[in-house]
Amino acid sequence: MLVASGTFGFGEEYAELVDISRLGGICTKAVTLAPRAGNPQPRIWETPAGMLNAIGWQNPGLEVFLEEKLPTLRQYEVPIIVNVAGETRAEYVELAARLDNVAAISALELNISCPNVEHGGLQFGVAPDLTEDLVGAVRQVTDHVLITKLSPNVTDVSAIAQAAVAGGSDALSLINTLVGMAIDVEGRRPALANITGGLSGPAIRPVAVRMTWQVAEAVDVPIIGMGGITTAEDALQFIMAGASAVAVGTANFVEPTAALSVIDGLIEYCRHHNVARITDLTGAAHSGRQ
Amino acid sequence: MLTTQAELTRREQVAPEHYLLTFVCPPIAEQAQPGQFVHLRVTKGLEPLLRRPFSVMNVNLSQGSFQLLIQAVGQGTQILAQAQAGAVFDLLGPVGQPFPLPDGAEQVLLVAGGVGVAPLIFVAERLKEQPAPCYVQGLFGAQTEDYLCCWLEFSTRCDEFATATEDGSAGEKGLVTDLLDKQLDRGGVDRVYACGPVAMLAEVARQCQEQQVPCWVSVEQRMACGVGACLGCVIPTRCEGSQHYQRVCREGPVFAAAQIDWEAMSPELDRC
Ligand SMILES: Cc1cc2nc3c(=O)[nH]c(=O)nc-3n(C[C@H](O)[C@H](O)[C@H](O)COP(=O)(O)OP(=O)(O)OC[C@H]3O[C@@H](n4cnc5c(N)ncnc54)[C@H](O)[C@@H]3O)c2cc1C
Ligand SMILES: Cc1cc2nc3c(=O)[nH]c(=O)nc-3n(C[C@H](O)[C@H](O)[C@H](O)COP(=O)(O)O)c2cc1C
Ligand code: FES
Numbered sequence: 071m072l073v074a075s076g077t078f079g080f081g082e083e084y085a086e087l088v089d090i091s092r093l094g095g096i097c098t099k100a101v102t103l104a105p106r107a108g109n110p111q112p113r114i115w116e117t118p119a120g121m122l123n124a125i126g127w128q129n130p131g132l133e134v135f136l137e138e139k140l141p142t143l144r145q146y147e148v149p150i151i152v153n154v155a156g157e158t159r160a161e162y163v164e165l166a167a168r169l170d171n172v173a174a175i176s177a178l179e180l181n182i183s184c185p186n187v188e189h190g191g192l193q194f195g196v197a198p199d200l201t202e203d204l205v206g207a208v209r210q211v212t213d214h215v216l217i218t219k220l221s222p223n224v225t226d227v228s229a230i231a232q233a234a235v236a237g238g239s240d241a242l243s244l245i246n247t248l249v250g251m252a253i254d255v256e257g258r259r260p261a262l263a264n265i266t267g268g269l270s271g272p273a274i275r276p277v278a279v280r281m282t283w284q285v286a287e288a289v290d291v292p293i294i295g296m297g298g299i300t301t302a303e304d305a306l307q308f309i310m311a312g313a314s315a316v317a318v319g320t321a322n323f324v325e326p327t328a329a330l331s332v333i334d335g336l337i338e339y340c341r342h343h344n345v346a347r348i349t350d351l352t353g354a355a356h357s358g359r360q
Numbered sequence: 361m362l363t364t365q366a367e368l369t370r371r372e373q374v375a376p377e378h379y380l381l382t383f384v385c386p387p388i389a390e391q392a393q394p395g396q397f398v399h400l401r402v403t404k405g406l407e408p409l410l411r412r413p414f415s416v417m418n419v420n421l422s423q424g425s426f427q428l429l430i431q432a433v434g435q436g437t438q439i440l441a442q443a444q445a446g447a448v449f450d451l452l453g454p455v456g457q458p459f460p461l462p463d464g465a466e467q468v469l470l471v472a473g474g475v476g477v478a479p480l481i482f483v484a485e486r487l488k489e490q491p492a493p494c495y496v497q498g499l500f501g502a503q504t505e506d507y508l509c510c511w512l513e514f515s516t517r518c519d520e521f522a523t524a525t526e527d528g529s530a531g532e533k534g535l536v537t538d539l540l541d542k543q544l545d546r547g548g549v550d551r552v553y554a555c556g557p558v559a560m561l562a563e564v565a566r567q568c569q570e571q572q573v574p575c576w577v578s579v580e581q582r583m584a585c586g587v588g589a590c591l592g593c594v595i596p597t598r599c600e601g602s603q604h605y606q607r608v609c610r611e612g613p614v615f616a617a618a619q620i621d622w623e624a625m626s627p628e629l630d631r632c
Contacts, residue, residue: 116408
């Protein structure tokens with residue numbers, strides 16, 4: 071049970087409210103090489119059972135992350151998964167290389183749903199060849215467990231998943247947010263300053279479960295499933311669709327202890343159904359299909 | 361800050377679309393400082409999904425209660441406006457940085473616009489309770505007399521009090537910032553605290569800077585997490601000449617007016 075990147079800050083924000091040590095790990099907010107200011111306001115907009123966000127990678131940069139954020143994160147004694155983002159292939163490679171000898175972190179999560187400036191703004195994560203090339207380049211400079219985070223804004227998520235695995239990804243996480251948009255009808259303009267934003271929350275869950283199912287059929291590496299999980303039943307849907315782990319994102323905003331409630335609910339489910347380990351249920355729906 | 365539950369014990373309409381809600385919740389009553397807010401879940405369901413932030417208007421320590429003044433503007437506030445006594449809400453609080461109250465007896469000027477009066481009522485109360493009570497001047501502006509919500513709660517806590525309405529139905533005809541201009545000209549004001557629409561706050565900040573009176577404002581922004589994690593609620597601030605964003609829920613909602621980059625603040629959130 072993880073908390074999803076960008077929805078749990080660097081842990082410290084929730085430390086007062088949540089027994090973080092019960093989590094299976096924290097995916098950090100995206101870390102970039104240089105500090106990033108992020109997008110202008112408005113950055114968020116609520117939608118039915120969800121929200122749009124265009125935060126724009128606001129983060130203090132790699133150096134401050136290593137010097138200030140990481141020491142705090144380590145105190146919680148849970149695996150730390152660093153979400154890394156860049157605008158160019160070289161930025162990803164440099165980030166991964168500089169994080170390679172940092173023993174305190176458990177894994178890197180490659181955020182490939184970012185614009186690739188070298189390819190005219192096209193996202194790395196929407197083209198299989200770019201994905202494989204990027205993952206491969208990062209793979210060469212790191213011994214950390216490498217997780218590739220897939221974008222749902224693609225025609226064929228399985229092809230991207232296969233490309234990431236071919237590039238050397240140890241695991242996959244999905245889904246990132248769906249590109250969406252809202253109009254402020256009083257102001258007669260886009261609701262977000264960035265015009266479009268990423269849709270998250272319960273509204274996207276069926277899409278996320280579907281993609282988890284498809285990716286599980288296409289690859290053999292572990293999958294971290296996410297997208298709108300708020301309850302244990304939601305988490306079970308991802309697990310049965312093929313996820314070995316799950317992450318809670320937007321639900322943290324609604325209820326800081328959401329991930330802990332999901333854990334409690336999963337334990338309860340296992341007890342009630344005599345399941346020895348939750349991972350025994352991974353992919354269960356594939357064999358149970360009619 | 362803690363996650364807790366609060367029971368609504370009283371709901372009273374105080375103006376068109378404005379409601380005064382009383383909640384029993386001893387930990388919030390004990391811990392809340394003027395300027396801090398609660399981040400409240402209006403429903404257990406998914407509609408609306410996100411919590412809603414509201415400034416604490418005052419606390420009653422003996423009853424373990426606190427009050428919120430709410431303007432019904434949309435789905436979430438509409439639900440609160442119709443809630444029945446006995447309803448229980450999840451809340452997170454107290455959240456954010458309070459107004460930095462002076463140590464000694466100062467002359468403090470409070471400038472309230474509309475529903476922005478809420479945190480200033482709490483401020484006025486604490487300023488009068490100090491070992492060395494402050495001299496408190498209150499200025500309150502609204503569209504019309506009807507919208508001077510809780511003006512009695514405000515005025516009774518002030519040593520001097522004046523109102524301005526846009527239509528002249530109560531007090532001076534015009535804006536509350538016209539009153540401020542005159543007060544500052546008179547001199548003697550040690551500090552100013554303000555809460556209200558962005559345009560009003562920007563004008564308060566401008567006047568205070570011109571007169572070199574320290575000023576703090578409480579600002580609003582759309583929020584998701586309320587704890588500093590999502591970075592959704594930031595406002596543009598200036599620090600040593602360079603612009604950067606600060607979180608309203610963590611570094612705010614109270615900011616030194618001089619810190620805010622007023623030109624970059626969007627008036628998009630203004631309702632009044
Ligand atoms: C620190 C702080 C203190 C506040 N104190 C008070 C108070 O004491 N009394 C009061 O009536 N209101 C207060 N507000 C504003 C109040 O939070 C919004 O009016 C409310 O969230 C609107 O919700 P809604 O569902 O009715 O409106 P909708 O329009 O349906 O809301 C849609 C989204 O926009 C957000 N939103 C809309 N308007 C605002 C706004 N002005 N500020 C922040 N978010 C907004 C909502 O939270 C929600 O995410 C405060 C806001 C902040 C940030
Ligand atoms: C405010 C916000 C910020 C996010 N920031 C990041 C980020 O920095 N990197 C990333 O890979 N995903 C980011 N995400 C996506 C989430 O990690 C997650 O993939 C997505 O929100 C779907 O899960 P959910 O519906 O449970 O929130 C962010 C999501 C939100 C809502
Ligand atoms: S509301 Fe999430 S950072 Fe302020």
